[in-house]
Amino acid sequence: MTEKQMGQKLDKLARDIQESLLKGYSERFKREFLNPENIGKIEDPDCQVSITGVCGDTIEMSLSIKNERVRDIKFMTDGCGATISCASYVTRIAKGKSIEEALLITPDDVDRYFEGLPDEHKHCAKLAVMTLTAALEQCVGKLGE
């Protein structure tokens, strides 16, 4: 076997593993999972929260607010693939919205966008939205100070 053939074999193996891990998820979910956005931490954020869900996984979100709108938002998580996709989507749609509009995002919006998360991962959407809500509420509190 040549090095090139070995490389091709490893690529195929990686694709097969990815396919089996993502089995049962929609194409939208796969795209989000493979290209997540807004991962990281904002330096000197206006608000920052860390929320742990029922499963023990945590999402940390940091936000920067300008004129009562979400100017920038980033997240970090030690959670599962669904958590990554849900937090990526939630931060993506929150960016640019007013605080008021962003507070209207619900776990059902996330579930609908991904065309139905598996039952055992619906709570990942809840955790992503709970974290966003907590961060926005912290921002609201700071703006009121």
Ligand code: FES
């Ligand atoms: S399994 Fe814990 S948030 Fe997804």
